[in-house]
Amino acid sequence: MSAIPAATVGRLVTYLRVLTEMEQEGVRSASSDDLGAVAHVSAFQVRKDLAYFGRFGTRGAGYTVATLRRELRRILGLTRPxxxxxxxxxxxxxxxxxxxxxxxxxxxxxxxxxxxxxxxxxxxxxxxxxxxxxxxxxxxxxxxxxxxxxxxxxxxxxxxxxxxxxxxxxxxxxxxxxxxxxxxxxxxxxxxxxxxxxxxxxxxxxxxxxxxxxx
Amino acid sequence: MSAIPAATVGRLVTYLRVLTEMEQEGVRSASSDDLGAVAHVSAFQVRKDLAYFGRFGTRGAGYTVATLRRELRRILGLTRPxxxxxxxxxxxxxxxxxxxxxxxxxxxxxxxxxxxxxxxxxxxxxxxxxxxxxxxxxxxxxxxxxxxxxxxxxxxxxxxxxxxxxxxxxxxxxxxxxxxxxxxxxxxxxxxxxxxxxxxxxxxxxxxxxxxxxx
DNA sequence: TATTGTGAACCGGTTCACAGCG
DNA sequence: CGCTGTGAACCGGTTCACAATA
Structure with a gap:
């Protein structure tokens, strides 16, 4: 298995940004479609990018905003000062x-x-x-x-x-x-x-x- | 023929930067190897990027720094205020x-x-x-x-x-x-x-x- | 039923080999 | 002979279709 594409890392930052906004607005959950629309990326791309790191969603329901946001912060190394x-x-x-x-x-x-x-x-x-x-x-x-x-x-x-x-x-x-x-x-x-x-x-x-x- | 890759546009900016430095240092001509080494890009890539826009070099001799620099400035739209x-x-x-x-x-x-x-x-x-x-x-x-x-x-x-x-x-x-x-x-x-x-x-x-x- | 997770197809950018030419 | 210019091969990222499943 090869390294994570640099473009994926860049998009993860965008997803995190979008999720942070959603959380502030009180949005609880979001589908890959929702995330993609706001991030200007296809839903396929969102799912593929996340799949490099694990499974974070619930089939039929989408992603829990707070959970996915926490995971992305962890993946990007933003949990320590x-x-x-x-x-x-x-x-x-x-x-x-x-x-x-x-x-x-x-x-x-x-x-x-x-x-x-x-x-x-x-x-x-x-x-x-x-x-x-x-x-x-x-x-x-x-x-x-x-x-x-x-x-x-x-x-x-x-x-x-x-x-x-x-x-x-x-x-x-x-x-x-x-x-x-x-x-x-x-x-x-x-x-x-x-x-x-x-x-x-x-x-x-x-x-x-x-x-x-x-x- | 399709559009110019965004990555190519980004590299053109780098080449221009490198050529400007070379010109200041009095370097007259440079091969795609020279340019690539300084720009952290392969010589193939340099030639391919330039080929999208025309032929700017001399076979056997390389590129004239001043000429290629002028051409890149024109390509990037930097000739007018x-x-x-x-x-x-x-x-x-x-x-x-x-x-x-x-x-x-x-x-x-x-x-x-x-x-x-x-x-x-x-x-x-x-x-x-x-x-x-x-x-x-x-x-x-x-x-x-x-x-x-x-x-x-x-x-x-x-x-x-x-x-x-x-x-x-x-x-x-x-x-x-x-x-x-x-x-x-x-x-x-x-x-x-x-x-x-x-x-x-x-x-x-x-x-x-x-x-x-x-x- | 809705939406995720993913193997496979596709596509486009990068790499390559070499023909073209000064 | 050296280096550019470029068609073809290659590779990896994106797109897709669909199987998995809550």
Whole structure:
């Protein structure tokens, strides 16, 4: 049996999101059809994705929202708190320090780093900015699991190397460059610049329309 | 002949990025092997991706960096300026207003919107924040092509509807929700929250290692 | 009866081998 | 001779049909 397709992992995140909304609205149960409709995915796909991990539904009845949500959180590794650091406290890094997820349990902002003496020492959100030179030390001390990489493009690869050496397991890269990480460090790109450029590709040719009727 | 795979479009963006770096470093020409190595893609894949759009190389010699870069910019629609608006001027929206891409030609920040009277009227980056109620009017006036959507999750769908009605052609969604847009509006997600959750999935099981040697 | 769970068919993207050509 | 361009083979993810079952 082969590995789980990356696309499946991405959809699991979407299902979890949908289930969380449903739970908030008081919905008790949902069929694969219901989930698929909201997630913009076929019901087949929903069932196949879930089947990689086990059986979570009841034939004839569908899925219990609370149960499936709990299972997905477990599958995605969201049942224990993750220690997160931000590397690069420019505008974006500072904005991310207030990211709402840090209010909840799963993700805890435990450190923030920069190289600029003008920023080091300042308190931003829940943490005080420290020198990037202290990364290894601090990472060991506070058991940093994950990092947001929000440094300029030219500094990204060095920062990845430093994070990998410090034992950080996953990096969310916001810098618009191709960086390389060792096998044991997972890298995910959250790429504004790339997103913008994909957007222009798709938008360039299609005709513009305002409202429903044109002409 | 069918449409271009979405994965190909994503890789074109990467190739462009790589070529831009090469050009800055004074590299004149590159083979599909060279490009693939830097982009973390096979040489086959590079050639196949490019073949969807034409012939850009010289057999026996490879690709001329400047030429291929120009062609990719044309293919991706990056030869004309795009008018961009930011909807939602919280921390993230404000950080994005200073995004370096706005310094260059391709993307011009032409408007910023919010619903909070405390923010409306303030000058941020190159623009003054306006009421979201004036979106339709302003969009027509300044020919807004694209939008960054940085509103809270609960406000995202309404904002998408308003943007679509105002004739905006593409939306880069930063809100962690599933939103629906009409056919003629392209939606790309830049999803911090989803990226973080995919990261925990991959990282949870693998063993942690510090440095190169363990034990 | 309704809806899940799943083996098999299908399809499209990736890989490959090599013909084409500078 | 080296590297591109591309038709064909391959593979894996998606779709499907249906058996299983609450």
């Amino acid at each position: 993750w220690h997160v650091a931000i590397v690069g406290m420019g505008r974006l890094g500072q904005a991310l320090a207030d990211y709402p997820s840090f209010d909840r349990q799963e993700f805890r902002l435990v450190a923030a780093f920069d190289v600029d003496p003008a920023v080091i020492g300042r308190r931003i959100g829940a943490v005080q900015v420290e020198s990037l030179a202290t990364l290894a030390e601090v990472a060991a001390e506070r058991a940093i699991d994950l990092a947001f990489l929000t440094v300029p493009a030219g500094a990204a690869q060095n920062a990845v190397d430093a994070l990998a050496a410090a034992g950080v397991r996953g990096i969310l890269n916001f810098a618009p460059v191709v960086v390389t990480a060792p096998e044991n460090v997972r890298l995910e790109a959250v790429d504004l610049s790339a997103g913008l450029q994909r957007l222009t590709y798709y938008v360039q040719s299609e005709p513009a329309t305002v409202g429903e009727v044109t002409g | 795009w008018h961009v608006a930011i909807v939602g001027m919280g921390r993230l929206g404000q950080a994005l207003a200073d995004y370096p891409s706005f310094d260059r030609q391709e993307f011009r920040l032409v408007a910023a919107f919010d619903v909070d009277p405390a923010v409306i009227g303030r000058r941020i980056g190159a623009v003054q924040v306006e009421s979201l109620a004036t979106l339709a009017e302003v969009a027509a006036e300044r020919a807004i092509d694209l939008a960054f959507l940085t509103v809270p999750a609960g406000a995202a769908q309404n904002a998408v509807d308003a943007l679509a009605a105002a004739g905006v052609r593409g939306i880069l969604n930063f809100a962690p929700v599933v939103v629906t847009a009409p056919e003629n509006v392209r939606l790309e997600a830049v999803d911090l929250s989803a990226g973080l959750q995919r990261l925990t999935y991959y990282v949870q099981s693998e063993p942690a290692t510090v440095g190169e040697v363990t034990g």
